[in-house]
Amino acid sequence: MIDRWTGFQHREVDADGWTTFWRLDPREQDFQLAEWTANPDRVGQGLWARAATPAGVRGAWRTAATSVGLELRANLSIYSKLTPVDVLVDGELYQRCAVQEGEQRLVVELPGRPVEVEIWLPQTGRIAIRGLSFDGAAEPLAPSGPRWITYGSSITQSGGAYGPSETWPALVARQHGWECFSFGFAGECHLDPIVARTIRDLPARLISLCLGINIHGGATYNGRTLPGQVESFIATVRAGHPQTPLVVITPLLAPNREGTPNAVGLTLDDVRTCVELGARTDPAVHLIDGRTILTEDEARALYADDVHPGPDGYRLIGERLAGLLTLPQ
Numbered sequence: 001m002i003d004r005w006t007g008f009q010h011r012e013v014d015a016d017g018w019t020t021f022w023r024l025d026p027r028e029q030d031f032q033l034a035e036w037t038a039n040p041d042r043v044g045q046g047l048w049a050r051a052a053t054p055a056g057v058r059g060a061w062r063t064a065a066t067s068v069g070l071e072l073r074a075n076l077s078i079y080s081k082l083t084p085v086d087v088l089v090d091g092e093l094y095q096r097c098a099v100q101e102g103e104q105r106l107v108v109e110l111p112g113r114p115v116e117v118e119i120w121l122p123q124t125g126r127i128a129i130r131g132l133s134f135d136g137a138a139e140p141l142a143p144s145g146p147r148w149i150t151y152g153s154s155i156t157q158s159g160g161a162y163g164p165s166e167t168w169p170a171l172v173a174r175q176h177g178w179e180c181f182s183f184g185f186a187g188e189c190h191l192d193p194i195v196a197r198t199i200r201d202l203p204a205r206l207i208s209l210c211l212g213i214n215i216h217g218g219a220t221y222n223g224r225t226l227p228g229q230v231e232s233f234i235a236t237v238r239a240g241h242p243q244t245p246l247v248v249i250t251p252l253l254a255p256n257r258e259g260t261p262n263a264v265g266l267t268l269d270d271v272r273t274c275v276e277l278g279a280r281t282d283p284a285v286h287l288i289d290g291r292t293i294l295t296e297d298e299a300r301a302l303y304a305d306d307v308h309p310g311p312d313g314y315r316l317i318g319e320r321l322a323g324l325l326t327l328p329q
Contacts (some may be wrong), residue, residue: 003059005059009024016130023054023182026051051185053079056167061141062115065134065138067135068087068134072127076126082122085120090116147204152184154186155184155213169182169318171322176325200237206245207244209234212274226274227278251271251275288324
């Protein structure tokens with residue numbers, strides 16, 4: 001059966017028919033550019049391991065079948081937990097399927113009347129699939145709606161959301177009827193040129209960049225270098241999108257980290273200032289102050305740790321950003 005998965009850059013199929021969806025194309029790439037460390041005992045955090053995770057990858061079919069099955073192979077890789085597969089029927093969550101390590105076959109009973117079925121793959125773990133099958137005719141559906149590209153950290157990848165259809169980018173896209181490409185890379189939002197070039201080369205009607213929280217945590221740049229790195233990243237993206245609306249979102253509130261300097265002496269407010277300085281070199285960029293998305297009380301109530309929202313926090317972020325991320329009329 002012809003499938004129509006979306007949200008990835010490269011489909012890799014191994015000799016046993018297992019498909020891995022890469023959100024960045026790994027072909028002819030030197031992984032050491034993002035993963036080299038001076039200490040051989042220290043392992044890089046894994047931009048490419050994150051890129052091999054199908055966060056935001058989904059497919060849609062029109063069918064009157066009574067069931068759908070999918071073989072899935074999962075391992076934790078660099079993650080602490082595996083997230084589920086979400087099956088939506090006519091735009092609403094229909095079944096959430098737990099995923100275990102190893103090979104498994106998921107089977108979901110369907111209504112048996114003409115419906116649109118969406119399958120959202122897990123937003124964490126090293127995932128491969130094969131053997132998608134319906135017990136009746138199923139017509140693959142092409143992505144519909146304007147394409148929105150979003151880039152960010154673990155908060156954009158939303159590993160703590162209830163499921164892949166309830167990450168904050170998924171919630172925004174579903175509310176607006178957009179096709180979303182999610183470049184959320186947990187711990188790996190460091191303005192890598194490969195990401196800028198990928199966004200540059202993808203068609204899009206809207207682009208949002210959530211910048212700063214990994215840069216603060218990793219002390220990636222200092223006050224001298226960060227504004228210029230933001231400027232350069234945006235300039236690369238803009239080269240392929242001269243008229244596309246571009247939004248930059250500074251870090252959300254992290255109440256227990258506010259005011260604390262990192263290893264290069266920058267507080268989160270310093271990082272916000274540097275990101276804003278770099279972004280304002282493009283007068284068409286729209287800036288969103290991340291401190292306005294959640295209040296301090298909301299952050300304290302809804303965060304699972306010092307930085308990461310829990311599942312209800314992701315729902316609220318999606319609700320708030322859905323009102324702020326819009327296409328021009």
